[in-house]
Every structure is written in C-alpha cells, then in structure tokens.
Amino acid sequence: MGKISTRSRLKSPWLFHINSGSCNGCDIEVLATLTPRYDAERFGCSLVGSPRHADILLVTGPVTRQMISRIVRTYKQMPEPKAVVAVGTCAASGGPFKGSYSIEGPIDTILPVDAYVVGCPPRPEAIIKGIIEALTRKFG
Amino acid sequence: MEKEKKVNVPYSRCIIPIGPIYPALKEPININVTLDKEKITDVDIRLGYAHRGIEALAQKRNIIQSLYLVERVCGICSHSHGSCYIQTIEEIGGIKPPERAIYIRTIMMELERMHSHMLWLGVTAYGIGFDTFFMYAMRVREKVLDIFEEATGNRVQHSLNTIGGIRADLTPQIISKIQQLLLEVDKTVQFMLDVLNSTTVENRLKGIGILKKEDAEKFCVVGPLARASGVEYDVRTEDPYAAYGDFKDYFSRITSTKGDTYARAEVRTLEIKESGKIIRAILDKLPGGAIKVDGSALKLSRSIREGEAMTRVEAARGELFYYIKTDGKDGFKRVKIRTPTLANVICLKDLLLGLEVADIPVVVASIDPCISCADR
Ligand code: SF4
Numbered sequence: 001m002g003k004i005s006t007r008s009r010l011k012s013p014w015l016f017h018i019n020s021g022s023c024n025g026c027d028i029e030v031l032a033t034l035t036p037r038y039d040a041e042r043f044g045c046s047l048v049g050s051p052r053h054a055d056i057l058l059v060t061g062p063v064t065r066q067m068i069s070r071i072v073r074t075y076k077q078m079p080e081p082k083a084v085v086a087v088g089t090c091a092a093s094g095g096p097f098k099g100s101y102s103i104e105g106p107i108d109t110i111l112p113v114d115a116y117v118v119g120c121p122p123r124p125e126a127i128i129k130g131i132i133e134a135l136t137r138k139f140g
Numbered sequence: 141m142e143k144e145k146k147v148n149v150p151y152s153r154c155i156i157p158i159g160p161i162y163p164a165l166k167e168p169i170n171i172n173v174t175l176d177k178e179k180i181t182d183v184d185i186r187l188g189y190a191h192r193g194i195e196a197l198a199q200k201r202n203i204i205q206s207l208y209l210v211e212r213v214c215g216i217c218s219h220s221h222g223s224c225y226i227q228t229i230e231e232i233g234g235i236k237p238p239e240r241a242i243y244i245r246t247i248m249m250e251l252e253r254m255h256s257h258m259l260w261l262g263v264t265a266y267g268i269g270f271d272t273f274f275m276y277a278m279r280v281r282e283k284v285l286d287i288f289e290e291a292t293g294n295r296v297q298h299s300l301n302t303i304g305g306i307r308a309d310l311t312p313q314i315i316s317k318i319q320q321l322l323l324e325v326d327k328t329v330q331f332m333l334d335v336l337n338s339t340t341v342e343n344r345l346k347g348i349g350i351l352k353k354e355d356a357e358k359f360c361v362v363g364p365l366a367r368a369s370g371v372e373y374d375v376r377t378e379d380p381y382a383a384y385g386d387f388k389d390y391f392s393r394i395t396s397t398k399g400d401t402y403a404r405a406e407v408r409t410l411e412i413k414e415s416g417k418i419i420r421a422i423l424d425k426l427p428g429g430a431i432k433v434d435g436s437a438l439k440l441s442r443s444i445r446e447g448e449a450m451t452r453v454e455a456a457r458g459e460l461f462y463y464i465k466t467d468g469k470d471g472f473k474r475v476k477i478r479t480p481t482l483a484n485v486i487c488l489k490d491l492l493l494g495l496e497v498a499d500i501p502v503v504v505a506s507i508d509p510c511i512s513c514a515d516r
Contacts, residue, residue: 017166018161019161019166019167019168019190020168021168021189021190021191021192021512021515022190022215022512023212023213023214023215023218023512024166024167024214024215024216024510024512024513025212025215025216025218025296025297026215027166027167027215028215028216028259028296029295029296031166031278032278032282032285035274035275035278035279035282036275036278036279036282037278037279037282047163048163049163050163061190062192064189064190064191064192066160066168066188066189066190066191067160067168067189067190070160070161070168070189074161095212096208096209096212097192097193097194097197097209097212099197099200100192100193100194100196100197101193101196102191102192102193103192103193120212120297121215121295121296121297123295
C-alpha cells in the first residue's frame with residue numbers, strides 16, 4: 001500500500017497554490033506553468049481546489065500579517081506526507097518588501113520548506129524544477 | 141401512508157464566505173455573500189489580505205530603489221506602475237527623456253494592456269467553466285510575454301524604466317517580431333469575438349451583472365468597466381501622457397452602452413485590437429537617437445529637488461494615479477498610489493445583488509480585480 005501511494009505521488013503530485021500577499025507576478029507564472037506552453041500537467045501535476053487533496057503546497061508572496069493564520073490552517077488541513085515549495089524571491093526571503101511593518105515572513109519561519117524557487121518571478125521551468133526537487137526529496 | 145409533512149422553515153440567513161483562500165480566485169479577497177435560497181441578498185467585501193505597506197516602505201527608500209518597489213505593486217501591470225512613477229519623478233525634477241524612450245515606453249504599455257486583457261478573457265472563460273478558451277488565451281498571451289522577455293530580459297517584471305529614459309533599446313529584430321505578433325493578435329481577436337458570439341457564451345454572460353451608467357458614475361468606476369457602461373472616459377484621450385498625444389487619431393475609444401458582463405468582454409477584446417493599432421502607428425514613426433538622457437541614474441536621482449507632482453496613466457484596468465512629494469535628499473515625504481481596482485471593487489456589491497451563486501465567479505472576474513493592486 002505504502003509503495004503504491006508513494007509511486008502515485010511521484011507520478012502525479014497534486015498542487016495547492018496559496019497567495020500569501022504576493023504581487024501577482026508569481027501567481028501568474030504558477031498559472032503559466034500549468035497552461036499549454038509549459039504544461040506541467042504532462043508530468044501529472046494538477047492544481048486542486050482543496051488543501052485536503054494536495055500533496056504539495058506552493059506558496060507565493062512574503063506572508064502578510066493578515067494571511068499568516070490562514071496559511072498555517074491550510075497547511076494543517078493537508079494530509080501527510082506533504083511538501084512545501086516557496087515560489088519567488090518574496091517567499092524565500094521577503095524580497096523587495098523586507099522591512100515592511102505588515103510582513104511577517106519569509107515563509108520558512110512559519111512552515112518547513114522543502115524547495116526554494118528564487119526569481120522575481122521565477123520562470124515556469126524553474127517552478128517545475130522546484131516541484132520535482134521537492135517531490136524527490138520528500139517522497140522519492 | 142401519511143403524507144410527508146411539509147416543513148415550512150424560512151431559509152434563515154445563510155452566509156457563504158468566499159476567500160481569502162479560494163480556488164477560483166487567485167488572490168486573497170474575502171467576499172461574504174448572504175443567500176436567500178439561491179439568491180444573493182447581501183454582499184460584504186473585505187480587503188487588506190495582501191497589504192504589504194508599499195507606500196510606507198517607499199518613504200524609507202531612495203528614488204531608484206522605490207522604482208523597483210512600486211513596479212512590484214502588481215505583477216500584471218508592472219510597467220504601468222513604473223511608468224507612472226517615473227513620469228511623476230521626471231516632472232518634479234524637470235527631466236525630459238528623449239522621444240525614442242517615450243515611444244518605446246508607450247509600446248510596452250500597450251503590449252501590457254494586450255496581455256492583461258487576454259489574461260482577463262481567459263479568467264472569465266474559466267469562471268463560466270469554459271476551460272478550453274482559458275488555455276487558448278493563455279497560449280496566445282505567452283507570445284506577448286516572449287516579446288517582453290526579448291526586449292527587457294524578464295517576462296513579468298520588466299523594470300524597463302529608469303530616470304530619464306529606458307534601460308534597453310528595441311532592436312530591429314524585436315520590432316519585426318512585434319509586427320509579426322500584431323498580425324497574429326488580429327487573428328486571435330477575430331477568433332475571440334467569434335467565440336463570444338456563440339450562444340452558450342452569450343447565455344452565460346448577457347444580462348448578468350449589469351452596471352448602469354448612472355451607477356458607474358456614482359461609484360466613480362474607471363477603465364474598461366466604466367467604458368462598458370457607457371462612460372466615455374479614458375486617460376489616454378482625456379489627459380494624454382507619454383506618446384498618446386501624438387497618436388490620438390490612430391485609435392478610438394471603445395465603449396458600450398449595455399453595461400453587462402458581455403459588454404465588458406466585448407470592450408476588452410476590441411481594446412486588444414486598438415492597442416495593436418497604436419503599436420503599429422508608433423513603430424512606423426519610431427524616431428532614432430538616444431534612449432536616455434546623459435548622466436547616470438544615480439546622479440539624476442540625487443539632483444531631484446524638493447517638490448510634489450501627480451500624474452495619471454491608463455493602466456489595463458483603468459486610471460492609475462500617483463502623487464509623490466520628494467524631500468530633496470533622494471527620498472520621499474509621501475508616495476500615494478491610487479489603483480484602478482480600489483475604485484472598481486466597490487461596485488461589486490451592486491453587481492452581485494439578486495444574482496445566483498453560480499454567477500459569482502464570473503461577475504467577480506468581470507470587473508478584473510487585481511487585489512495586490514488594491515491592497516498595495
Ligand atoms: S518574487 Fe517578485 S514577482 Fe514574485 S511575488 Fe515577489 S515581487 Fe512579485
């Protein structure tokens with residue numbers, strides 16, 4: 001049973017995307033990752049509507065004060081085992097918004113992060129690589 | 141058998157919270173809708189989840205640093221933000237960038253409008269469950285992003301502007317690529333209009349989320365949302381900035397009188413075509429010469445005196461406004477940004493009242509909300 005679920009996770013990771021107050025740039029690139037040009041769906045990746053179905057959490061943005069409790073709640077709702085990918089410089093370090101009064105991030109102070117994808121915004125290829133990295137680390 | 145007793149319980153207030161984390165909305169906004177059976181009777185909108193304190197941050201940084209900060213207000217219209225900011229700074233400092241720089245800025249603004257509207261069409265199609273069209277729109281949009289990447293080095297955050305000009309020139313190869321793109325875009329627009337004309341799409345969009353002209357004026361909505369309700373207002377023609385003054389006659393202001401979701405889709409689709417016309421006209425008349433004024437950006441930014449100015453640009457979503465007060469020491473006393481979405485999101489309540497639950501995603505999408513802009 002364990003073997004089967006590990007294999008299916010590797011073959012078809014389900015993603016949940018959370019916007020923790022990003023500038024939209026990263027979200028659009030996450031969207032672009034799943035659309036025809038880059039088509040992450042050919043690797044079995046699929047964006048799902050509920051954290052309860054997801055294996056991987058994609059976090060974009062520097063984590064604003066308003067979003068912090070919501071992110072933790074979403075993370076708790078995900079079934080084990082789970083991985084977190086920080087997409088964008090903002091998620092990795094706070095990026096251009098570092099030092100603001102309403103930023104509580106970066107995300108690795110709140111959740112355990114498995115892969116960082118830096119870039120402002122990162123290219124879709126890089127996001128795919130980040131997903132694969134997190135997968136092999138966590139489930140592989 | 142005894143007939144089942146009919147229970148007559150009135151549907152008491154049923155409140156559905158939508159967001160801040162919600163699959164159909166990519167951005168954190170919270171909309172609480174109160175329902176009576178399927179009908180929406182009340183709407184409560186809450187913003188502020190993406191507040192990053194950009195205005196306050198800008199006051200702690202210098203002029204050049206803030207340029208890259210304000211571009212990150214929004215990832216979709218980053219060039220509009222950067223251009224509006226730099227226009228204001230140049231007005232305070234009395235710096236006049238060369239004509240070629242201004243023309244190229246304008247080209248980029250129009251390309252940005254194109255990709256933003258394409259994205260919008262895709263998201264709206266997604267809202268009515270028309271995923272094929274969403275994928276199609278995103279595919280065409282990638283071609284515009286290719287141009288951005290080649291011309292500026294980045295797909296989304298271009299950072300093309302600098303004080304007194306632009307950082308990268310358009311080479312002849314890029315220009316011919318833009319011309320090729322425009323041909324393709326014309327075909328795409330025709331295809332999009334055909335799709336919009338199909339009965340299925342019409343049934344989902346026509347008569348939904350109507351915003352009357354009086355209401356549009358009352359709520360002070362801006363951009364394509366206002367134009368779809370018959371308000372003839374476009375900063376590009378009302379208060380020409382950048383190169384629009386020279387190219388007034390090359391494009392027309394698209395308006396519609398119906399004010400429903402369908403009209404908004406139509407206005408935006410036709411605006412893509414108008415953008416193509418502007419770009420063509422500018423490319424024909426693109427002057428040669430330098431792309432920035434002499435002197436390093438750092439020196440220029442230090443030379444800016446104490447003063448204040450405001451400018452407006454027509455971003456993809458509507459009027460974008462910047463008010464800046466400098467302190468004469470390469471810093472700011474105040475940076476005020478007023479984004480189009482903040483003006484537009486207010487009318488959402490009016491649009492949603494009386495509709496059904498299934499219409500929420502498409503009506504919310506139809507005003508083209510950009511929450512990261514609204515929250516800053
Ligand atoms: S990394 Fe850059 S593009 Fe991504 S959310 Fe932050 S500012 Fe925006």
